[in-house]
Structures are given as structure tokens and as C-alpha cells.
Amino acid sequence: xxxxxxxxxxxxxxxxxxxxxxxxxxxxxxxxxxxxxxxxxxxxxxxxxxxxxxxxxxxxxxxxxxxxxxxxxxxxxxxxxxxxxxxxxxxxxxxxxxxxxxxxxxxxxxxxxxxxxxxxxxxxxxxxxxxxxxxxxxxxxxxxxxxxxxxxxxxxxxxxxxxxxxxxxxxxxxxxxxxxxxxxxxxxxxxxxxxxxxxxxxxxxxxxx
Amino acid sequence: xxxxxxxxxxxxxxxxxxxxxxxxxxxxxxxxxxxxxxxxxxxxxxxxxxxxxxxxxxxxxxxxxxxxxxxxxxxxxxxxxx
Numbered sequence: 001x002x003x004x005x006x007x008x009x010x011x012x013x014x015x016x017x018x019x020x021x022x023x024x025x026x027x028x029x030x031x032x033x034x035x036x037x038x039x040x041x042x043x044x045x046x047x048x049x050x051x052x053x054x055x056x057x058x059x060x061x062x063x064x065x066x067x068x069x070x071x072x073x074x075x076x077x078x079x080x081x082x083x084x085x086x087x088x089x090x091x092x093x094x095x096x097x098x099x100x101x102x103x104x105x106x107x108x109x110x111x112x113x114x115x116x117x118x119x120x121x122x123x124x125x126x127x128x129x130x131x132x133x134x135x136x137x138x139x140x141x142x143x144x145x146x147x148x149x150x151x152x153x154x155x156x157x158x159x160x161x162x163x164x165x166x167x168x169x170x171x172x173x174x175x176x177x178x179x180x181x182x183x184x185x186x187x188x189x190x191x192x193x194x195x196x197x198x199x200x201x202x203x204x205x206x207x208x209x
Numbered sequence: 210x211x212x213x214x215x216x217x218x219x220x221x222x223x224x225x226x227x228x229x230x231x232x233x234x235x236x237x238x239x240x241x242x243x244x245x246x247x248x249x250x251x252x253x254x255x256x257x258x259x260x261x262x263x264x265x266x267x268x269x270x271x272x273x274x275x276x277x278x279x280x281x282x283x284x285x286x287x288x289x290x291x
Contacts, residue, residue: 022285026278033274038267047270054273055280062284113218119249122256127263136257136266155258156267161228180222183254186261191253194260 010074018066025062032075035157036082042152043086045141053089057082072166076159079167083149111184114191122198132197139189143182150175151182212236217247221254 008016013028029036036057041050061068061081068077126132143151153164154175165175210232220237223229229237241248260266 022288025285026281029281030274033277034264034267034269037269037273041267051270051273051276055277058277058281059284062281062288110215110219113221113250113254115246116249116253117245119253119256121252122260124260124263127260127265132260133266136261140261140267151261156262158262161226176223176228180219183222183225183258184218186257187250187254190257194253194257 011070014065014068014074022062025065028074029058029061029078032078035075036078038152038156039079039082039149040086042141042148043083043090043145049089053082053086057085060085073163076163076167079153079157079159083167111181111188113184114188116191116195119191119195120198122194126198129197132194135190135193139186142189143185147178147182147185150178151186154179155183210236212240214240214244214247217241217244218250221251224251225255225258 010028013024017024017028033054037050037054040053040057041047044050044053057078061078064081068074127136140148140151140156149168150164153159153167154161159167161172161175161179164179165172168175170178217237217240220229220233224234224237227234241251
């Protein structure tokens, strides 16, 4: 099906869809597909479930489009629906985890980074290598849920701190604390691995300070 | 004010987001100018953020979009608007 591009704003498209031009929904959601899928993947951790949740979220958003309030962004609203769908599915699957999805603790100690003296930038071309992509994916997916969600929204999907707090129903300081820990956990885990695939001429590592 | 490495580690995320109060940002920056360890931690963290945000890292599964829009078409037909 040909989906012509339009200069219409999201608000105008939503109004048109609600007025009966429902085919416009295809166009409305197109820019949000990746974000919704990744958010679902961050909770479901497998591609098939994530795709299913993403589809459900888009259908639910369509059915409830009349309840969308323009004061929030359509993309943020979609993420909230996706999170609710994913959480509901996890509850139904009665997956019991060590960590709670709803009432996560923000306590815990400081995450110490990996210590290195010299760091050579990893060129983005390296991402073309399958094993590098996999290394990055696995590191993000292996983060505890409360950190993974914040990292995904802030650093992968580029929501700002306030939007992230709104979507997750947590405070702005909590977003910052969790984001910091997520980033430090990834630095600790990935720096040694990435350094080994991109060795610098001098390899000076400190065992610990 | 002179700050230690461990304090700087606690500020790295906000430093990268330019979210530190100006006095702390200056202290951190001063520290980074002479501490190669903290500089390497900052650079590696920044680099990892850039790499994980690369669209090639987390891709949509093949055919995702087609399957999604086919399902939406079914919904639209059902809702009488298709």
C-alpha cells in the first residue's frame, strides 16, 4: 500500500483519523514503530513477544485514540501504552523475577566503572560487525529492568529526562540516578570488551585503584 | 574545590548531559584535565552511549512493518473505516 508522506502535524492527523480518515493511522504511527518495538523488547526480552506487544500497543492506541490528550506527545503516550501492555503480559505469564517491575528500589551502592588509562574511540563502522552489535545488545538487555528501561528511553530512544519520568511514573531524580547507574554498568561491562576488539598501541590497564 | 576520582565517577552521567550545577561542572572539568583515568572513563562512557544509540544495534525484525500494517488494516476494516 502506498503511504504518501504528509506535512500534516500529528495533531492534525489524529483529528482527521477521529473524523473518519482511519487509513491515516498507518502514516501516523510509522515514525514510532522502532521506538515502540524496542520498548517492548526491553521488557519482554524476546523478539516474538516484543513484536506481539508492539502490535497490541498500536491497536490499543488506535482504539483509544479519542482519549489521547494533546498536552502529552503522541510518541510518549504510545510508549506508556506499550509499557502497560508488556507489564500486563508479564503478569499474566506470571513470570516471577527477583526484581519487581512496579516498585523498584533506588537504593544500592555506587557502581564502580571499569578503570583504564587510555581509551581509543570505537569507530561507528565497527557496529557493522555482527559480533559488536550483539555485544552491545546483550549488555543493554542484561541490565536490570529498572535501569534498562531508563537507559532505553533516554539514550536509545532519546526521550528527555522529564518525558522518561512521566512515561515510567517515577521522579526526575530517580531517572537521573537510574540512568547514571545504567551507564556505569554498561561502561564497566563493555569497555574491556570493546577495548579488546579495538586495541590501542599501548595497553595500560589498572587492576584497581 | 579539589575533588577525588570517586566523586567524579558519580557526576559522569550528569556531566555528559550538561546537567551539573556550574560550580560542580568546573570542579569536574578541572579534575578531568589532569586525571587520565577519569578522562578515559568519561570518554568510554560517552562512546558506549553513542554506539548503543546507533540504529544498526537495535533493528526491527525483518517484515515487522509489513506484519504490523497488515494487522492494522484488519482492525480498520473491522472498525468500518478501512
